[in-house]
Amino acid sequence: METTINPSVDLHRDDTASKIGMWLFIFTEILLFGGLFLVYSVYRFRNPVAFHLAHEELSITMGFINTVILLISSATVAIAITAMQKHNKKLTMMMLGLTLLLALVFLINKYFEWGAKFEHGMYPGSELMANLGHGDMLFFSLYFFMTGLHGVHIIIGMTLLAITLVKVKKGAVHAGKYQLLENSGLYWHLVDLIWIFLFPLFYLIH
């Protein structure tokens, strides 16, 4: 009998390593989007007028609403972790569910935003895009690519959070072992972080 070992500590578990691993992955994501932001800055620097005019096509209201939605969803994930640390399983599940709901609303908004552009014939590879001036084309290509890649991250984040929610419900993730919740949470905050920069760059700056 190994009575000296704390029963809540699993020998095959290393929470710090798990979290460092997640952070390392987040760094690669930051540099991925960082590279895209750099491309954006250089093209904007070379085509200031076209970028200014093109940005007016985007709805600030839509962007603002989506920003607030993502900020709230980030807070609900953070609260879910606090609730877990306080052994409040019900609140954790509620907060995760709310986060998923907010993420869905974000995607629906995005659908309408992109849908309106598509209706006007504005989508990657369309005739309208091909006939745009050089600067406008760069702006919209970057807009579709960067918000699209961000959207993919939203879907991945939702998948991670949904898996976490199921595991919390089943009791596989609990107050003594919630690394999955913490790592999915970190990923979700990353999605929020990227949007914090995407919003002013595409919707606001002129």
Added chain:
Amino acid sequence: MSEEKTHVVSIKTHLLVLFTLIILTIITVLITSIELGPYNTAAAMIIASVKALVVLLYFMHLRFDEPIYRIMFGLVIAIFIAVIIVTFFDYLYR
């Protein structure tokens, strides 16, 4: 408990952080709606950086975790800033 060192951030703190972030977003929208010329970009980027920092420190727990995470993050950002500076030197003086 195996999680003795874990710092629990209160729900109230999270709500306060959320409130701050939303206020900062409103400020960005208002500031960029007035004509400030080149300062528009600067103001929007500074506020975005402040928001990002708040998310990192509170929501992502960097403020309460061991220093190793802060050091790693600082290094990555330093590399990124170096790349930005080098790129812009190239474009400005070519």
